[in-house]
Amino acid sequence: xxxxxxxxxxxxxxxxxxxxxxxxxxxxxxxxxxxxxxxxxxxxxxxxxxxxxxxxxxxxxxxxxxxxxxxxxxxxxxxxxxxxxxxxxxxxxxxxxxxxxxxxxxxxxxxx
Amino acid sequence: xxxxxxxxxxxxxxxxxxxxxxxxxxxxxxxxxxxxxxxxxxxxxxxxxxxxxxxxxxxxxxxxxxxxxxxxxxxxxxxxxxxxxxxxxxxxxxxxxxxxxxxxxxxxxxxxxxxxxxxxxxxxxxxxxxxxxxxxxxxxxxxxxxxxxxxxxxxxxxxxxxxxxxxxxxxxxxxxxxxxxxxxxxxxxxxxxxxxxxxxxxxxxxxxxxxxxxxxx
Numbered sequence: 001x002x003x004x005x006x007x008x009x010x011x012x013x014x015x016x017x018x019x020x021x022x023x024x025x026x027x028x029x030x031x032x033x034x035x036x037x038x039x040x041x042x043x044x045x046x047x048x049x050x051x052x053x054x055x056x057x058x059x060x061x062x063x064x065x066x067x068x069x070x071x072x073x074x075x076x077x078x079x080x081x082x083x084x085x086x087x088x089x090x091x092x093x094x095x096x097x098x099x100x101x102x103x104x105x106x107x108x109x110x111x112x
Numbered sequence: 113x114x115x116x117x118x119x120x121x122x123x124x125x126x127x128x129x130x131x132x133x134x135x136x137x138x139x140x141x142x143x144x145x146x147x148x149x150x151x152x153x154x155x156x157x158x159x160x161x162x163x164x165x166x167x168x169x170x171x172x173x174x175x176x177x178x179x180x181x182x183x184x185x186x187x188x189x190x191x192x193x194x195x196x197x198x199x200x201x202x203x204x205x206x207x208x209x210x211x212x213x214x215x216x217x218x219x220x221x222x223x224x225x226x227x228x229x230x231x232x233x234x235x236x237x238x239x240x241x242x243x244x245x246x247x248x249x250x251x252x253x254x255x256x257x258x259x260x261x262x263x264x265x266x267x268x269x270x271x272x273x274x275x276x277x278x279x280x281x282x283x284x285x286x287x288x289x290x291x292x293x294x295x296x297x298x299x300x301x302x303x304x305x306x307x308x309x310x311x312x313x314x315x316x317x318x319x320x321x322x323x324x325x326x327x328x329x
Contacts (some may be wrong), residue, residue: 001205001206001207002203002204002205003203003204003205003206004203004204005202005203005204005253011192012176012179012180012183013176014195015179015183015191015192015195016175016176016179016195016245016249017249017253018195018196018198018200019179019194019195019198019231019242019245019246019249020198020202020246020249020250020252020253021198021199021200021201021202021226021231021250022200022202022253023200023201023202048203048204048206048219049204049206049219049257049260051256051260074206074208074217076206076217076219076260076261076263076264077260078256078259078260078263080168080169080172080256081169081172081173083176083180085169085172085173085176087169093158093161093263093266093267093270096266096267096270097154097158097270099274100154100270100273100274100277
């Protein structure tokens with residue numbers, strides 16, 4: 001099934017992905033505004049992938065996690081670095097690995 | 113370990129419990145196998161994520177560099193205007209597939225890289241840097257979509273893994289020991305009853321013998 005793509009981030013990210021043809025975009029400026037936009041995207045039937053920058057995600061904090069935790073498998077929410085390439089040091093997936101696989105931390109070999 | 117309460121120490125109950133333990137053991141084994149398979153799947157996905165993530169973020173930073181060049185030469189307002197004029201035709205094809213009984217989404221896209229003329233902004237008034245920036249973002253998006261699919265799969269498999277682990281642990285550390293403890297209790301109780309009965313019989317026999325002696329003597 002065909003689905004739409006959305007992007008939430010700062011101005012540069014939004015311009016870039018708009019140029020690539022992403023239909024729904026929101027430039028983050030206000031917390032509550034972005035949150036309501038996000039929940040609108042999340043509840044939309046036609047939405048397939050929502051990209052959000054790490055920085056905005058951090059700014060939204062707990063409320064973001066709550067929104068995403070209660071969503072269906074579709075749309076997929078993907079975090080991306082913003083213009084400055086900001087990626088948080090603690091990876092959310094790695095935290096999950098530690099929790100599920102036990103104390104073991106998976107060390108991935110570097111393949112070149 | 114606690115025994116189960118409200119169990120009658122009878123042979124019937126003992127048989128029933130033994131059956132339950134056997135079943136629980138079988139279930140435990142099966143779940144453990146499922147867990148091993150899930151862990152393997154999980155690690156495989158994580159490895160793929162590591163690779164894809166690096167590539168996607170590299171492409172994205174390249175795209176941002178092209179864009180800032182474009183913003184600098186064309187101006188922010190003009191670039192933004194062009195981004196508004198761009199034809200918004202990007203769509204993804206989403207479906208779900210099953211990995212080890214876990215439904216994970218698969219995302220497919222048709223080639224997103226477009227011809228500069230096909231993008232929809234005016235080619236006369238814009239710089240070629242805009243074309244480059246657009247192309248780089250389209251390329252980055254292609255890989256980002258793969259990453260989105262993988263991350264979502266990892267999350268789904270991870271959740272299932274967590275659930276399975278909890279069940280394995282519940283069986284291994286709570287249910288099975290408790291059942292075994294209860295079986296032990298019943299066996300002991302039955303043995304005790306047998307001994308009591310034995311002593312009782314002995315005693316009755318003794319009493320009967322004594323009575324017979326008295327009657328005879």
